Amino acid sequence: MPISRRKFIKTSLSATAALASPAISTRYAFGSDDPIKVGSLLDQSGAIASSGVTMVTAMEQGVAEINEAGGLLGRPLQLIQYDTQSNIQLYSQYAQQLALKDRVDVVHGGITSASREAIRPTFDRFQVLYFYNVLYEGGVCDRNTFCTGTTPAQTVEKLVPYAMKNSGKKAYILAADYNYGQITAKWMTKYMQDNGGEVLSVDFFPLDVTNFGPTISKIQAAKPDLILSALVGGNHVSFYRQWESAGMKGQIPIASTTFGLVNEPSTVDASVSADIYGCYGYYEELDTPESQAFVQKLKKRWPDIPYISELTAANYEGLFLWAEGVKKAGSLDRMAVIEALESGITYKGPSGDVTLDGVTHHTTRNAYLAQVKDRKWNVLETFKAVQPSDTAMVCNLKDNPRDNQQYVIDIDS
Structure with missing residues (x-):
């Protein structure tokens, strides 16, 4: 609890x-x-x-x-x-x-x-x-x-190609509207392109935004193979809940550079967090x-x-x-x-x-690449001594x- x-x-x-x-x-x-x-x-x-x-x-x-x-x-x-x-x-x-x-x-x-x-x-x-x-x-x-x-070269560079391999080459990027989100979105775009992918759209959101309904409609119309998320903070967790409520869970995979840093897999329903990809320098489950x-x-x-x-x-x-x-x-x-x-x-x-x-x-x-299963991170790959x-x-x-x-x-x- x-x-x-x-x-x-x-x-x-x-x-x-x-x-x-x-x-x-x-x-x-x-x-x-x-x-x-x-x-x-x-x-x-x-x-x-x-x-x-x-x-x-x-x-x-x-x-x-x-x-x-x-x-x-x-x-x-x-x-x-x-x-x-x-x-x-x-x-x-x-x-x-x-x-x-x-x-x-x-x-x-x-x-x-x-x-x-x-x-x-x-x-x-x-x-x-x-x-x-x-x-x-x-x-x-x-x-x-x-x-x-x-830094992105240690984690995002591992996350993006793995997610592409398991989904497809067209991505839609969602990110917080400040330094971290703006620059991370650029790295996501670079790593998509480096691996033969394409970014259909990049949307930025202030930290106080909680309504993602219009964005989800845009994503549905764009039909990407993959969502890349650099959303930040408690308000932005709303996206993942609304994504499931819209019936999109399981249709388009999500890879995130931030999800799970502050206990999200345990505080949202298991069905909301299931199968989200992440890559960090540490997981409690190691x-x-x-x-x-x-x-x-x-x-x-x-x-x-x-x-x-x-x-x-x-x-x-x-x-x-x-x-x-x-x-x-x-x-x-x-x-x-x-x-x-x-x-x-x-x-x-x-x-x-x-x-x-x-x-x-x-x-x-x-760096460790992982996927959420039953509210826990399942570590899939380990990358040793990654340089900045x-x-x-x-x-x-x-x-x-x-x-x-x-x-x-x-x-x-």
């Missing part, structure tokens, strides 16, 4: 308060050293909360594990996190607070690309190391920033010792936790990649840690081996260490 969001957030916030309290050094017997401050900015309420709450648990779990193992450099971690409430203004406000008042050593945060771009300049300006642990459209090139989630241990730990601590997706795993892995960088540097000095991270650090996490690429500050990681080749087209921080922007990759070049 779906959990009460209020109940889950209340539990999460209680855990946060415990981890951030001054008593942490006494609890873990670290002595008199000051704690290492880890900042976190994630949406625990508002429209994006369904993505943020499990990411919060991952950060809390990781901080607790590091402290129980002796901390870093003999010092405990202190987690300082703020609920950004799905509000870009609060992202900016709390970013400055973390940098100037809390004086954190690193920040892990942001969910949407808009939230990332609202806070990234603040951390650049005040020289606070920043990790963005979310799948996104690619292109960020900033020596102070590390992006640990998957049958590996690392994944099983990760899921068991989270569910033991938070019995009501929703589905554990790439968002959760990448946030956890991002924390441990940073910790490995600190250990290798033997210091919290920002540049020393950056140089250590650029050396090709690998962490074996719930998703498998995750390696930081020093040239792009993105990760080389596994899209961002590598525009970003070379080894040659251009002062680069500091998000590129819109010229997909046609």
